[in-house]
Amino acid sequence: MKILVIDDERKLARFIKQGLEQQGHVADLVHSGTEGLERLAGGLYDLALLDLMLPGQTGFEVLKNIREFGLTVPVIIVSALSEPEKVVQGLDLGAVDYLRKPFDFNELLARIRVLQRQAQTGNSVVLQVADLEMRLVSHDVLKAGKRLELTNREFALLELLMRRAGLLVTKNEIAEKVWSADYDMGSNVIEVHIYQLRKKLDAIGTTGLIETLVGRGYRLQRA
Structure with a gap:
């Protein structure tokens, strides 16, 4: 949670x-x-x-x-x-x-x-984008029955992108909603987490899901 x-x-x-x-x-x-x-x-x-x-x-x-x-x-x-x-x-x-x-x-x-x-x-909230399923309460991410092992921050980052699927999510929004308010915008920690998240998605066969919009932010593809 x-x-x-x-x-x-x-x-x-x-x-x-x-x-x-x-x-x-x-x-x-x-x-x-x-x-x-x-x-x-x-x-x-x-x-x-x-x-x-x-x-x-x-x-x-x-x-x-x-x-x-x-x-x-x-x-x-x-x-x-x-x-x-x-x-x-x-x-x-x-x-x-x-x-x-x-x-x-x-x-x-x-x-x-x-x-x-x-x-x-009571049927907990589930986010679904393409063949990726996120179960918010049990903290599970699944693709065709395969479970994706994520850190707490990776889970929160993916949740934000899935909630905004198809839309631009700026680095400022990610810093505000996934990290604390005192996040250093000069840090590359967001880029590092995006890289690690992509690697884990690729490993279960979900490739190209996260798009980088250079100088603007990131977007999760709907399909």
Whole structure:
């Protein structure tokens, strides 16, 4: 899963990010409610972990805006506010779960697994381009039954290209939606990941799927 952690406790946020990535997830961090809402509006996250006491917008305000904007991303509140009325308010505003700080990280992982199982039971989202199939919840990419082994970043990169199949995706968009906001545009890390992704696609017989538009970006062919 691609998970957005919205928490202004930077040390805790980094701990959560590291733990999630060790479990195979892709995790991004933001430290204000306003920035968190902007990221979620891009539609590229499977889950948000949301603190309530945030600068910019409070967690409650973020939840209200998520629903007003018609966003469907599930949200787990992770907060030190433990009063029953706060829990009820958060759940009534659309959060799917509420975890009180301090918490055991294994409990957080268990709650995430519950969401994954629920999504799988309800026919989880599948992206399909040509003969390539991406299963977002189980984190699988398949071609004719062959499984493509991808790193977390490669998976997120391919997901973005598949969602925008047939359309130009600029390097700036990739940096913003697959890497963190402080990505160095002078780096060649995107080119390296595109190269590695092409190699892996070629190895399973899906050649020429990613097109380079010189000076503009990349495009995933529809067929």
